[in-house]
Amino acid sequence: xxxxxxxxxxxxxxxxxxxVRTELVAPLxxxxxxxxxxxxxxxxxxxxxxxxxxxxxxxPEQQMEVGRDDVDADVRALLKLPLTEQSAIxxxxxxxxxxxxxxxxxxxxxxxxxxxSLLPNPEFEAAVLPPTKTGNTTDWDLGAGIDLTSxxxxxxxxxxxxxxxxxxxxRVAAAVLELGFHxxxxxxxxxxxxxxxxxxxxxxxAFAAGYETARTLRAAGNTTELxxxxxxxxxxxxxxxxxxxxxxxxxxxxxxxxxxxxxxxETAWTVAQRLPEIPAQLPDQAHLExxxxxxxxxxxxxxxxxxxxxxxxxxxxxxxWLPDLSVGVRAQRDSGEWNVGPAVHGTLPIFNRQxxxxxxxxxxxxxxxxxxxxxxxxxxxxxxxxRNRTASAQQRAQHYRDxxxxxxxxxxxxxxxxxNAMQIGVFQLLQARxxxxxxxxxxxxxxxxxxxxxxQLDQVLAGGLAGSVGPMSSEQSRGGALSSTSAxxx
Amino acid sequence: MKRRDFMMAGTVAASGALLLQGMSEVAHARGAEPRRAxxxxxxxxxxxxxxxxxSVTTPNGTTLPWQxxxxxxxxxxxxxxxxxxxxxxxxxxxxGYNGRTIGPTIEAVEGDRVRxxxxxxxxxxxxxxxxxxxxxxxxxxxxxxTQKAIAPGDTFKYEFTxxxxxxxxxxxxxxxxxxxxxxxxxxxxxxxxAPHGPHVDRDFVLMTHEWKIRxxxxxxxxxxxxxxNVLTFxxxxxxxxxxxxxxxxxxxxxxxxxxxxxxxxxxxxxxxYFNVTATDGGYIPPxxxxxxxxxxxxxxxxxxxxxxxxxxxxxxxxxHMTHHVMNQMGHDVPVMLGADAKRISRRVRAVVxxxxxxxxxxxxxxxxxxxxxxxxxxxxxGGKGPFGTIDMGGMFTILKVRDDARSEDGTGWHRxxxxxxxxxxxxxxxxxxxxxxxxxxxxxx
Numbered sequence: 001x002x003x004x005x006x007x008x009x010x011x012x013x014x015x016x017x018x019x020v021r022t023e024l025v026a027p028l029x030x031x032x033x034x035x036x037x038x039x040x041x042x043x044x045x046x047x048x049x050x051x052x053x054x055x056x057x058x059x060p061e062q063q064m065e066v067g068r069d070d071v072d073a074d075v076r077a078l079l080k081l082p083l084t085e086q087s088a089i090x091x092x093x094x095x096x097x098x099x100x101x102x103x104x105x106x107x108x109x110x111x112x113x114x115x116x117s118l119l120p121n122p123e124f125e126a127a128v129l130p131p132t133k134t135g136n137t138t139d140w141d142l143g144a145g146i147d148l149t150s151x152x153x154x155x156x157x158x159x160x161x162x163x164x165x166x167x168x169x170x171r172v173a174a175a176v177l178e179l180g181f182h183x184x185x186x187x188x189x190x191x192x193x194x195x196x197x198x199x200x201x202x203x204x205x206a207f208a209a210g211y212e213t214a215r216t217l218r219a220a221g222n223t224t225e226l227x228x229x230x231x232x233x234x235x236x237x238x239x240x241x242x243x244x245x246x247x248x249x250x251x252x253x254x255x256x257x258x259x260x261x262x263x264x265x266e267t268a269w270t271v272a273q274r275l276p277e278i279p280a281q282l283p284d285q286a287h288l289e290x291x292x293x294x295x296x297x298x299x300x301x302x303x304x305x306x307x308x309x310x311x312x313x314x315x316x317x318x319x320x321w322l323p324d325l326s327v328g329v330r331a332q333r334d335s336g337e338w339n340v341g342p343a344v345h346g347t348l349p350i351f352n353r354q355x356x357x358x359x360x361x362x363x364x365x366x367x368x369x370x371x372x373x374x375x376x377x378x379x380x381x382x383x384x385x386x387r388n389r390t391a392s393a394q395q396r397a398q399h400y401r402d403x404x405x406x407x408x409x410x411x412x413x414x415x416x417x418x419x420n421a422m423q424i425g426v427f428q429l430l431q432a433r434x435x436x437x438x439x440x441x442x443x444x445x446x447x448x449x450x451x452x453x454x455x456q457l458d459q460v461l462a463g464g465l466a467g468s469v470g471p472m473s474s475e476q477s478r479g480g481a482l483s484s485t486s487a488x489x490x
Numbered sequence: 491m492k493r494r495d496f497m498m499a500g501t502v503a504a505s506g507a508l509l510l511q512g513m514s515e516v517a518h519a520r521g522a523e524p525r526r527a528x529x530x531x532x533x534x535x536x537x538x539x540x541x542x543x544x545s546v547t548t549p550n551g552t553t554l555p556w557q558x559x560x561x562x563x564x565x566x567x568x569x570x571x572x573x574x575x576x577x578x579x580x581x582x583x584x585x586g587y588n589g590r591t592i593g594p595t596i597e598a599v600e601g602d603r604v605r606x607x608x609x610x611x612x613x614x615x616x617x618x619x620x621x622x623x624x625x626x627x628x629x630x631x632x633x634x635x636t637q638k639a640i641a642p643g644d645t646f647k648y649e650f651t652x653x654x655x656x657x658x659x660x661x662x663x664x665x666x667x668x669x670x671x672x673x674x675x676x677x678x679x680x681x682x683x684a685p686h687g688p689h690v691d692r693d694f695v696l697m698t699h700e701w702k703i704r705x706x707x708x709x710x711x712x713x714x715x716x717x718x719n720v721l722t723f724x725x726x727x728x729x730x731x732x733x734x735x736x737x738x739x740x741x742x743x744x745x746x747x748x749x750x751x752x753x754x755x756x757x758x759x760x761x762x763y764f765n766v767t768a769t770d771g772g773y774i775p776p777x778x779x780x781x782x783x784x785x786x787x788x789x790x791x792x793x794x795x796x797x798x799x800x801x802x803x804x805x806x807x808x809x810h811m812t813h814h815v816m817n818q819m820g821h822d823v824p825v826m827l828g829a830d831a832k833r834i835s836r837r838v839r840a841v842v843x844x845x846x847x848x849x850x851x852x853x854x855x856x857x858x859x860x861x862x863x864x865x866x867x868x869x870x871x872g873g874k875g876p877f878g879t880i881d882m883g884g885m886f887t888i889l890k891v892r893d894d895a896r897s898e899d900g901t902g903w904h905r906x907x908x909x910x911x912x913x914x915x916x917x918x919x920x921x922x923x924x925x926x927x928x929x930x931x932x933x934x935x
Contacts (some may be wrong), residue, residue: 205837220825425824430841
C-alpha cells in the first residue's frame, strides 16, 4: 500500500516529508525491493494487456521467473499433444528464454526509474576540538543538511524514468508479438516442409515404380539397358531429392525448436495440422496504412523515448540554471555554549550551466524525431508490401487450387484412359502422376508463402515488426525488437 | 429396252433433292426386273447393264442416282464436311461426297455419256479426278494442270463418255493429302456393253483406305504418313463393316480399290481361291487370269476377283497386314509380354491406384477387359462372334455364304454340321491317336 502511494503521489513536498520519515525505518531496503517487484508485475500486466488487445494469444498470467531452467508442467503437457499453431505459440510464450530476457528489460527500466526517484542521502559533518592549554572547553561543530537541488530535480528525473518504462513496455510488447509471429511462420514452414516431403516421397514411389517396371521388362527381354539405366538414374536422383527435403524439414523443426525453447527429448513433438486452405477473402483492406501506424508498437516506443528525451533536455536546462544548493542546520558549541543556526552551501551557475548537455540531448531528440518519421514510412511500406505479397500469393494459390491442380488431375485421368486404350505406356502414365505431384508441390510452396505473408500482414496490422519487404528468410527476422528495427530499415 | 426403263425411272427421280437421298433404290425397283427372285437374298440384285449384268452393291455405301436428260446421265456430287461413323463407338469429322464417305459409287455402262456436277462446300478449293477413266484431258480434274480448282461455293461441270468398261475410282486432285485423308474417295464401275466371261450373280465394290485418328480424337490426321490406326473397307472398320451375303453356288465378283495414303493391301479371302479377272487397266482374258487366295491391291489401283461361292460358311476376308486388322492400336508403348505383371502392378498401383497391368500375356483379350477408355475411341475393339469375341478390327469383313441367302439379314451365323467344328480334344481322342499334351515343346524333334 505504501508503495502504491509512492507511485501515485506526485506531490513533491508530501513525498519528501513522507520519505524522510520512512528513511528512519529499519527494513527500508526490503520494502523498496517489494515495491519494485510489484511495479514490475504491473509493467508485465500492462504488456499483457497491450498484446492481448492486438493478437489472439495472451501472455501467461504470471510472468515466468527469469533464470528458471526447468520446463513448466504446462509446456510438457502441451508438447505431448500434437502441436497446433496456438499451442506452439503458448509454449513459446512460456518457454522462450529470449522472450524472458526481453521481459527482464522491464525490470531494467523500472530500476532506472526507481534509481532516479530516490531521495538524496542526508549529509552531515562533525568536528570536535579538544580543550587546549589556554582554553578550558571542548568545542563542537556539528552540521547536517540535504542536497536541495537534487531534491528539486528529483521529479524531473522520475519523469524521464517513467517515459522510459513506457518505452520498455512497448518494446517488450513488440517482442511478444514478434515471437508469436516467428512461431506462426516457423510452424507453417514445418507443415509445408512436412507436406512437401510427403509429396516427394510419393514422387519417389512413382520413380521406384518406373525403375521396377524397367527392371521387370529388362528381365523379360523387352527393353534395353539404356531404358533401364535411364529409369534407374531418375529414381536415384529422386532419392537425393527426398533426402534434401528431409534435411529441409529438420531445419524447419530446429527453427521452431529454438523458438519453443525446447531441447533433448522435448524436441520429439509432432504436428496436428496440415497447411490450411486459403480463405476466400483477404483481411479488411480499408485504411491499412493508418491502421498499421496507429497500432505500431515501434512508433509507440519511439514516442515514449522522444518524451524521455525532451524531459532530459528540460532536466539539463534546469540543472544548468539551478545552483547546487544544500541546506541544513549547523550547531556549534564554543566556550561551553551551543549555537544553532541554518546553513546553506552551494555553487553558482556562472560558467557551467549544462550548455553542452542541453545541446547533446536536443540533438538526440532531433535524431529520434527523424528516426520516428523514418519508421512511420517503413511501417507504411511494410503493410503495403505484406498486403501485395499476400494478395499475390492468394491469387496464385487459388489458381493452383481451382485451375492447375484440377488440370493436372485431368491429365492423369486422361493418361489413365489412354493407358487403358494402350495408346501410351506405363512410363508415360507414371510421368503424368509425377507431373501432378509437382503441381501439388508448387501448391504447397504457394500456400507456405501465403501463410507467411499473411502472418506478416497480420503482424504489421497488430503493431509488430515483420521483417523486411519481400521474401523473408527466418534468419533475417530473428533477434530483438531493436535489431529488427534495423532489419526493417535495411 | 433396258435403257428406256432406266430413263423412265429417271423422270420419276427428277427432283434434285430426291436425287441426293438414295433414289437409286427407287429407280432400280421400278426400272429393273429382279433376277432370280426365288434365290436372291435381297432386292438389291438388279440388272444394271445389257446381258443381265447385275448392279453393283457397295456395302455400307450407295450408288449415285442419275437423271436421264436427252441421252445424258446427269449426276451431282457435293463435296462437304460430314460426320462419319467408322464403327460403333468411333465417329469422325470427315469430308466426303453427298454426305458420306466413301462417296456414292458411280455406276454406268460402257458408252454412257455422263454429265456430273461437282459442288464444293468445303472450306478450301477442290477438284475431281476420274482415276483410270479415259477422257478428254480437260476433264481429267487435275487442279492447275487441266482445270482451275473449284473454289468453295462454286460448282463445276464435268462431261465425258465412258469409252471403256472397268473398275475405276474418283478423288480430288487438289490438296489430295488432306482431302483424301479425310475421306474424299469413291468407286466407279463401268459395265461392258456385252458381259465378259461367265455370268456373275453378285457384284461388290470394296474401297480400302487408311486413317489416323488418335484415340479420343475425331479428326483424321492428314499429316499421318506411317502410323495409321483406322483401316477400312468402304470407310468402315470392323465391326462396322457390313458382311457380304451371297447364296451358295453364286458367282461372286468383288472389285477392290485402294486410295490409302501409304499402304498396299494384300486382301485375303478364306475358304476359296479366286481369279483376278481385271485391273483398272481393263479385263484380263481368261488365259491371263491366275488363281490366288490373296490379291495385292496397290495404292491407286483396282483389282477385280471372281469365284463361285460353293461352300457355305462365315468366311473371313481381310487385309493380311496384321496391323491393318486392329482398331486404333497404339504403337509407341513398351512391350509388356512375358513381364512379371505382379511386380509392376504392386509398385505402380501404389501411386496410380487405377493402374492395371496389360499385355503381359498377349493382347488377345484386350477388347473384353472393359476398362474405361477415352470417349469416341475403339482401341482393340473387336466384334461378337458365335464362339466369342472376334478380336479383329479394321480392314476385316465376312463373306456369308448361305444355302438360302434370303434367310440371312447379315446378323446371323453359319450353322455348322455336327462334328465339323474344331473343339477341345477329348481324352479318348488323345489316347486313340497317342497324343501326349504334357510333352514339352521341342521334345518331339
